[in-house]
Amino acid sequence: MHDETLDTLERTSAHHLPAAHGGELVDLYVGPERRAEIKTESRELVSWDLTPRQLCDVELLLNGAFSPLRGFMTKADYERVCTEMRLTSGVLWPIPITLDVTEDFAKSLTPGQSKIALRDAEGV
Numbered sequence: 001m002h003d004e005t006l007d008t009l010e011r012t013s014a015h016h017l018p019a020a021h022g023g024e025l026v027d028l029y030v031g032p033e034r035r036a037e038i039k040t041e042s043r044e045l046v047s048w049d050l051t052p053r054q055l056c057d058v059e060l061l062l063n064g065a066f067s068p069l070r071g072f073m074t075k076a077d078y079e080r081v082c083t084e085m086r087l088t089s090g091v092l093w094p095i096p097i098t099l100d101v102t103e104d105f106a107k108s109l110t111p112g113q114s115k116i117a118l119r120d121a122e123g124v
Contacts, residue, residue, distance in 0.1 A: 022068030022091040029062055039124075042117035046108065048101055049119050057097060058118060072099045 020026075030038065050058065060066045068091060073081065076088050078096050087093045099118075109116070 020064065020067045022087075022089070024068050025064045026061075026067040026070055027064050028070065045115055045117040046113075047117035047119050048099070048105060049121075049123075052121075054099060054118075055120055057099075061097070066097055069097055073097050 057066075057072075061069060061071060068087075068089070073096055074088075077093075078098060080086055080088050081093050081096050085092060085094050
């Protein structure tokens with residue numbers, strides 16, 4: 001690649017990053033102390049074992065690739081995305097990001113329950 005092109009790429013990458021979708025880059029990673037607290041808390045929660053695809057969605061939520069989402073979609077966001085391709089905030093969003101679980105698991109939850117433990121293949 002020509003040196004002039006490399007200079008342009010470096011300048012563009014370093015100084016002119018585009019804004020995150022929805023205006024905010026969401027970073028949901030937590031530090032070691034909070035991670036330990038969450039692990040302890042999760043022992044008391046109903047848990048779901050993630051499939052490999054679901055684990056990928058969790059990683060994309062954590063690292064901000066699904067910004068401005070801060071978790072799987074609520075029912076209201078899901079319904080609006082399906083009908084209007086927008087989040088309830090009005091931000092354009094083309095596909096639902098949901099945690100697909102079995103009907104039996106869904107029935108075991110209480111409407112409005114906001115926390116469940118998500119476990120990977122190792123049970124962590």
